[in-house]
Amino acid sequence: MPALLPEMIEEYRRVLDTPIIAGGLLRTRDQMHIALNSGAIAVSVGSPTLWKENVHHVPSPVV
Numbered sequence: 001m002p003a004l005l006p007e008m009i010e011e012y013r014r015v016l017d018t019p020i021i022a023g024g025l026l027r028t029r030d031q032m033h034i035a036l037n038s039g040a041i042a043v044s045v046g047s048p049t050l051w052k053e054n055v056h057h058v059p060s061p062v063v
Contacts, residue, residue: 004031006038013039029053 023044
């Protein structure tokens with residue numbers, strides 16, 4: 001699921017009973033938070049700087 005389309009994450013989350021992992025084009029911590037807060041259970045990022053981000057207060061894991 002494209003991570004930069006939070007409205008689509010929300011819509012799919014309402015319709016599907018399938019966990020959503022969002023990824024693609026994430027460049028900032030805020031973008032990770034938006035994807036997770038929109039219903040993704042995890043995000044996939046390629047940037048080593050984002051791998052080290054601590055988002056424990058966000059209810060979903062970062063993968």
